[in-house]
Amino acid sequence: MARGEDLARSVEDVLVLLRSKGGRVTTARRQLLSALFDAPSHVTADDLAAAVQARAPDVHISTIYRNLDELERLGVVVHTHLGHGPATYHLSSASHGHLVCESCGATIEAPPAVFEQLAKEAIERFGFRIDPRHFAVLGRCADCASAGSAGRR
């Protein structure tokens, strides 16, 4: 059960983990990790590519995807589908649920406690173990809700 998330405290930690699984340490990987550690949460693969390319221009977006995949397999990052649009990625240590406003796109990071009761209900009723990191709860933020029911979508 010991997983990447426990060990991934720094870029170097992850590189060690990677090497221990027979992986190689490359510039692309080092830069991607560095971008992930620096990034605000909710970065898209594209954002990450831009950050990486600022320092290593030749790194291709497909390499970003491949490595994000790899890092996810190691448990170092998770990705989330925020409603429409591209998936967003972040370190699994920065785990949290998301509340995304359908009107204005604002994203609120919700502490796990908010999902606790839901998690409990899901287990009790269906034996279903939710993973609150992996999806977004859509709705209306305070501002948009009070702006009236005007403007659906």
Add this chain to the structure above:
Amino acid sequence: MARGEDLARSVEDVLVLLRSKGGRVTTARRQLLSALFDAPSHVTADDLAAAVQARAPDVHISTIYRNLDELERLGVVVHTHLGHGPATYHLSSASHGHLVCESCGATIEAPPAVFEQLAKEAIERFGFRIDPRHFAVLGRCADCASAGSAGRR
């Protein structure tokens, strides 16, 4: 506040609603609605296209998308992003939350009660009004969870 969902009890109801907004009643729309009323929940645009085309072969997938959009604007249908893959649509009257297993893809329809506490927390903490119809909660279903932590992804 009176919205499509309240009135949309049958294909004809929706057509009336449509007409009242200056829309026209066409074969494509009639068939799409009929497909929606017949369909199990969680149908993709493609599924709907297939159902419609069984009776009206020339209806193009782009028409399906355009009309689903329109119907969503009217509040008659909602769409949901089930993890990866295509969006799924259903009548908003058939509203419910979704629990989707990341391992096996099983979909559990959860009654609104399951989301009640989450809804309350979100409002209290953030003034955020959740829309539990519009997203999926990912995790592990009972079978996959008990099958051990084997098989991440």
Add this chain to the structure above:
DNA sequence: GTGCTTGCAAACGTTTTGCAGACTC
């Protein structure tokens, strides 16, 4: 040297768009 990783280009599946013609009202 072995074999994991990469860049590139090309494909993928889903969804959106522009347009001219067809149809509803």
Add this chain to the structure above:
DNA sequence: GAGTCTGCAAAACGTTTGCAAGCAC
């Protein structure tokens, strides 16, 4: 007849893949 809706083709979008060359070990 006015204006909405349609089919079609083509593009957009995010993502994945095959391949040969390149690099870490």
